[in-house]
Each structure stands twice: as C-alpha cells, then as structure tokens.
Amino acid sequence: xxxxxxxxxxxxxxxxxxxxxxxxxxxxxxxxxxxxxxxxxxxxxxxxxxxxxxxxxxxxxxxxxxxxxxxxxxxxxxxxxxxxxxxxxxxxxxxxxxxxxxxxxxxxxxxxxxxxxxxxxxxxxxxxxxxxxxxxxxxxxxxxxxxxxxxxxxxxxxxxxxxxxxxxxxxxxxxxxxxxxxxxxxxxxxxxxxxxxxxxxxxxxxxxxxxxxxxxxxxxxxxxxxxxxxxxxxxxxxxxxxxxxxxxxxxxxxxxxxxxxxxxxxxxxxxxxxxxxxxxxxxxxxxxxxxxxxxxxxxxxxxxxxxxxxxx
Amino acid sequence: xxxxxxxxxxxxxxxxxxxxxxxxxxxxxxxxxxxxxxxxxxxxxxxxxxxxxxxxxxxxxxxxxxxxxxxxxxxxxxxxxxxxxxxxxxxxxxxxxxxxxxxxxxxxxxxxxxxxxxxxxxxxxxxxxxxxxxxxxxxxxxxxxxxxxxxxxxxxxxxxxxxxxxxxxxxxxxxxxxxxxxxxxxxxxxxxxxxxxxxxxxxxxxxxxxxxxxxxxxxxxxxxxxxxxxxxxxxxxxxxxxxxxxxxxxxxxxxxxxxxxxxxxxxxxxxxxxxxxxxxxxxxxxxxxxxxxxxxxxxxxxxxxxxxxxxx
Numbered sequence: 001x002x003x004x005x006x007x008x009x010x011x012x013x014x015x016x017x018x019x020x021x022x023x024x025x026x027x028x029x030x031x032x033x034x035x036x037x038x039x040x041x042x043x044x045x046x047x048x049x050x051x052x053x054x055x056x057x058x059x060x061x062x063x064x065x066x067x068x069x070x071x072x073x074x075x076x077x078x079x080x081x082x083x084x085x086x087x088x089x090x091x092x093x094x095x096x097x098x099x100x101x102x103x104x105x106x107x108x109x110x111x112x113x114x115x116x117x118x119x120x121x122x123x124x125x126x127x128x129x130x131x132x133x134x135x136x137x138x139x140x141x142x143x144x145x146x147x148x149x150x151x152x153x154x155x156x157x158x159x160x161x162x163x164x165x166x167x168x169x170x171x172x173x174x175x176x177x178x179x180x181x182x183x184x185x186x187x188x189x190x191x192x193x194x195x196x197x198x199x200x201x202x203x204x205x206x207x208x209x210x211x212x213x214x215x216x217x218x219x220x221x222x223x224x225x226x227x228x229x230x231x232x233x234x235x236x237x238x239x240x241x242x243x244x245x246x247x248x249x250x251x252x253x254x255x256x257x258x259x260x261x262x263x264x265x266x267x268x269x270x271x272x273x274x275x276x277x278x279x280x281x282x283x284x285x286x287x288x289x290x291x292x293x294x295x296x297x298x299x300x301x302x303x304x305x306x307x308x309x310x311x312x
Numbered sequence: 313x314x315x316x317x318x319x320x321x322x323x324x325x326x327x328x329x330x331x332x333x334x335x336x337x338x339x340x341x342x343x344x345x346x347x348x349x350x351x352x353x354x355x356x357x358x359x360x361x362x363x364x365x366x367x368x369x370x371x372x373x374x375x376x377x378x379x380x381x382x383x384x385x386x387x388x389x390x391x392x393x394x395x396x397x398x399x400x401x402x403x404x405x406x407x408x409x410x411x412x413x414x415x416x417x418x419x420x421x422x423x424x425x426x427x428x429x430x431x432x433x434x435x436x437x438x439x440x441x442x443x444x445x446x447x448x449x450x451x452x453x454x455x456x457x458x459x460x461x462x463x464x465x466x467x468x469x470x471x472x473x474x475x476x477x478x479x480x481x482x483x484x485x486x487x488x489x490x491x492x493x494x495x496x497x498x499x500x501x502x503x504x505x506x507x508x509x510x511x512x513x514x515x516x517x518x519x520x521x522x523x524x525x526x527x528x529x530x531x532x533x534x535x536x537x538x539x540x541x542x543x544x545x546x547x548x549x550x551x552x553x554x555x556x557x558x559x560x561x562x563x564x565x566x567x568x569x570x571x572x573x574x575x576x577x578x579x580x581x582x583x584x585x586x587x588x589x590x591x592x593x594x595x596x597x598x599x600x601x602x603x604x605x606x607x608x609x610x611x612x613x614x615x616x617x618x619x620x621x622x623x624x
Contacts, residue, residue, distance in 0.1 A: 020334045023414055024414065025417065091403060098335070104327050106327075
C-alpha cells in the first residue's frame with residue numbers, strides 16, 4: 001500500500017468571471033471546489049490508474065470537512081488526522097475574457113507543537129495499520145511545523161519498514177535529506193536552491209552527499225533524470241513537447257515513482273513511467289487527473305538515455 | 313420584537329494581499345470572515361444599540377453553518393430556516409498597495425419551489441412565535457425564488473399583525489409594493505428604476521399609487537425623505553458630509569425605521585434617527601457596526617425640513 005501525505009491540504013476553489021477588473025465587483029458565473037494539495041494529487045493519480053493508495057495528512061475545520069467529502073465523492077481512500085485550525089482554501093479566479101488565472105492562497109492553519117507530536121504518532125500508526133510499503137511526502141508545510149517535519153516522517157516511516165519519497169523545496173528539502181529518504185524529487189529550481197547547482201549530476205550528487213539515496217530531478221519538457229546511489233544515471237525524455245497544464249505534472253511523476261518503488265521495479269522502468277505519467281498529466285485540465293490510454297501513448301514516445309555520473 | 317429577514321445570506325470573506333496583479337499568484341496575508349447580507353446588517357445595527365431583534369432567513373450547507381456560528385459569536389439572536397443548497401460567499405480582496413477592494417460574489421444556492429413554500433410557512437410561524445411587530449425584508453433574492461417573494465412575506469407578516477419594511481430594488485420592489493407594505497426604502501437609483509422618476513415626491517407618489525403606504529427615499533449624503541400616506545413630506549439632512557464606508561448606511565437606516573415603527577414614533581423622530589444612524593454607520597469600517605456615542609453626535613447635527621407633497 002502507498003500512503004500519500006499532505007500536511008497542508010487545501011480546498012481548491014475556482015471562480016469563473018467574465019473579466020477581472022481590479023477595484024470592481026464581479027459576479028461569479030460558475031464556481032466549483034475540489035480537494036487539493038500535492039499529496040492529494042499524488043493519491044488522485046494513483047487512484048485514477050487503479051493502484052491502491054491512501055491519502056492522509058492534516059485537515060481541520062469546515063474546510064477540512066469539505067476536503068474529506070470531496071475525496072469521498074471521488075472514491076479516493078482517505079485517513080486524515082484532524083487538527084484544530086481550519087484547512088486553507090485557494091481561490092483561482094479564471095477570466096473568461098483573457099483565460100488568465102489569478103490565484104489567492106490562504107495561509108492555512110497554524111499547527112501547535114503538541115498537535116504535531118500527536119499527529120506524527122498517528123501517521124506512524126497509519127503506516128502500520130495500512131501496511132504501507134511506500135510513503136510519499138509532498139508539498140509545503142502548514143505554519144507552526146518545524147522544517148524538520150518531513151525528516152521526522154522519513155524516520156517514522158523507515159522505523160516501520162516503509163520506503164519514502166520526498167517532494168519539497170527549500171529548508172524542508174534540506175532538512176529531509178539529512179534523514180536519508182529513499183528518493184527525493186526536486187525540480188531544477190529546487191535543486192539549484194538546495195545545492196547552488198544547475199547541473200543535474202553535480203546537484204544530485206550534492207543532495208546524495210547530504211543524505212539522500214536516489215535523486216530524481218524533474219526538468220519540465222526535458223523529462224527527468226535519476227541519479228542513483230551507485231552513481232548510475234538515467235535520463236528519460238518525453239518526446240513531443242506538449243502544450244497544456246503543467247500543474248500536477250510533478251505530482252504524477254511522484255505517483256509513478258511511488259508505484260515503481262512499491263513494485264520493486266528497476267529505475268529504467270520507473271523513470272519511463274514517471275515521465276509518461278507526467279506528460280499525460282500535462283494534457284489534463286485538472287491536477288490529479290490522468291487518462292490511462294494517454295499514459296500508454298506517452299510511454300511509447302519516450303526515449304531513455306543511460307550513463308554514469310562523474311562523482312566529484 | 314423586530315424580525316430581520318435575509319433570504320440570500322452570505323459569508324463575507326476578506327483577503328488582504330500586498331498588491332492585486334491579474335494573472336499572478338497571491339499570498340493572502342490576512343483573511344477573515346463575517347456573516348453578511350442586508351438583513352443581517354439590519355439585525356447587527358439593532359443589536360449594537362441594544363434593541364431586541366431576531367435575524368432570520370435562509371441558510372444552507374457548511375457556509376450557512378459558518379454564517380450562523382458568526383451570528384452566535386457576535387451575540388445576535390438568530391432563527392434561520394435551513395435550505396438544501398450552500399449559502400453564498402463573497403470574497404473581497406483588499407490590496408495593501410492601493411487600498412482597492414476587488415469583490416467576487418458567488419451566485420449562492422438555488423431554492424426549490426417546495427423549499428420556498430415550506431420556508432414561507434416557517435417564517436410565518438417565526439413571526440408568531442417571536443411575537444414580531446415589525447418585519448424587515450432586505451436585499452436580493454437567491455436564485456429560484458419568484459420576484460413576488462417579498463410580496464408573499466408582506467402578506468404573511470400582515471396576516472400575523474406585523475408591520476413590514478421592504479428594502480429592495482427592481483422587479484422585487486415592484487412586486488412587493490403591490491402587496492401594500494407599510495414602508496419601502498428605495499435609494500434614488502431604485503426609485504428611478506421603479507418609477508422612471510428622479511423627483512423624490514413624484515417617484516414616491518408613484519410607488520404609493522402602486523400600493524406602498526409610506527415611502528422613505530435615501531439620498532446618500534443628502535439624507536432621506538419620507539413621503540407619507542397623507543401626503544406629508546419630511547426631509548432630514550445629515551449636516552456635515554462624512555467620508556467613510558457607505559456600505560451598510562442603508563441598512564442602518566432600515567434598522568432605525570424598524571425601531572421607530574416598533575415604538576410607534578412619529579416620522580419626524582424616526583427619520584431623524586434614520587439619518588443619524590446612517591451617518592454614524594458611514595464612519596464604521598464594517599457594515600452592520602454602529603457606535604451609540606457617534607449616533608448621539610450625528611443626531612445633534614441633522615436638520616429637519618417638513619412640508620407637503622403636491623399630489624398629481
């Protein structure tokens with residue numbers, strides 16, 4: 001079983017308006033809401049492909065109730081830990097006139113130190129009770145949590161025999177690698193922020209020196225590269241450049257990595273899937289959606305380049 | 313007891329951002345939410361001055377729960393009728409850079425015909441059970457309700473011995489006057505839309521010909537004029553022109569009219585209070601707030617002009 005963790009879950013609300021004019025009053029012509037956050041997108045992608053997954057993390061208040069109700073309606077298995085604060089909303093105002101998205105992100109709840117201690121224990125017990133073999137840790141942290149939150153969860157998961165995949169940036173990524181996660185998946189900007197390097201093999205080697213085992217760097221339309229513990233490097237290119245919605249492409253990649261880890265697949269297979277899922281996700285208007293037939297088409301288009309990294 | 317009805321109650325959410333830039337992503341630095349809608353503002357003003365009032369109307373879903381919870385927290389007595397749809401939110405994005413407000417109004421629930429029939433009966437029973445002597449009907453209607461909704465409520469209230477005050481515009485106002493409400497309070501734009509006239513005595517006479525008894529026309533910084541059933545006209549000017557927040561000034565005026573009706577005050581007294589409350593409300597940043605000391609100051613500044621209208 002894969003456990004996808006979202007500590008800062010959101011209710012993603014979309015408002016359609018005729019045209020956005022700052023300083024004026026707008027009638028919202030259509031609105032809808034959907035559970036979001038990177039870990040929830042990972043769970044949604046795995047669910048779309050029929051791969052067993054449980055979404056967990058922290059939710060609270062009436063917005064938290066709506067997040068859980070949406071997962072329930074979508075048939076995504078969930079087991080969230082309740083917190084006192086109200087989960088955040090994001091409001092995406094889409095202008096019919098220009099097609100532009102203007103996004104407002106609420107700050108979300110502040111998690112107390114005692115709440116986090118209790119949640120950490122609860123998530124640990126979920127790893128056991130759901131017999132999780134892979135735990136995905138995705139996205140930003142709510143206020144109040146230490147930068148070491150993912151590092152703590154990596155240890156909790158490993159102590160219970162589960163592999164871990166971390167998709168984070170900044171200080172949270174830096175703290176997480178020190179706990180020796182099995183896979184970290186920075187994008188190029190996150191790699192540079194964490195290591196100062198824009199060179200994938202050099203940056204990945206730096207992350208490995210800090211404690212990460214395998215490092216997958218996502219490079220948008222260029223695909224992705226894995227640098228493994230033994231120095232082997234595999235790069236997968238997606239083939240045709242696709243126009244679409246890049247939001248959620250990274251989450252689809254993390255989902256494929258989790259699925260590959262759960263199955264014990266070799267990296268050539270896993271990274272091929274990761275790039276195919278990610279490319280297929282770009283074609284979906286909503287993050288977390290994936291069409292299995294499109295994955296098959298994208299898989300046939302990829303090219304795999306294997307080599308070995310020069311270690312410093 | 314005064315009963316303040318809000319059929320399209322809202323949760324008014326405010327987001328503070330550094331600067332609103334269409335097409336970009338914004339971190340909401342501060343957010344808060346508050347029960348809103350014109351009838352709720354009327355109840356809030358009466359509550360602020362210690363005058364007994366009960367807020368009622370239609371609420372639904374988790375947003376409806378938050379509206380009721382906010383009234384509870386503010387100590388405003390409430391007795392709302394539950395509907396199936398989710399009550400609407402308004403999102404007001406305030407830019408710290410410019411001070412501009414950019415507002416997004418959700419459409420709100422669609423009320424079914426059977427729901428409305430049941431709600432009408434329930435509101436009728438609330439008029440009785442709370443021994444209401446005055447019923448205020450304020451603001452727009454949710455989708456699904458007929459334009460005659462306020463006309464129906466005027467009849468329901470009168471059948472139970474209560475006086476009625478209608479604050480509405482357009483087709484809803486036109487339908488309401490045919491049911492002979494005791495007071496209607498259009499502003500100048502609503503008066504012109506309903507009667508084609510910008511002349512207050514002529515427009516008010518036209519509304520009276522259509523069925524209204526007393527007509528109060530609010531004229532912003534110019535104050536207000538009442539045209540009574542017997543043709544007497546009283547105009548009250550607020551004195552000094554005040555800079556501030558005009559949202560909610562009309563609701564404060566309706567609140568004073570309700571209080572005057574409930575006490576059986578003469579129109580000179582009631583309209584003086586109405587203009588004083590309205591002026592004091594302009595000085596408050598939030599609609600529905602009122603400072604009793606400021607009302608005293610505004611009351612001392614008004615001038616009253618009495619006369620009689622020439623009937624056509």
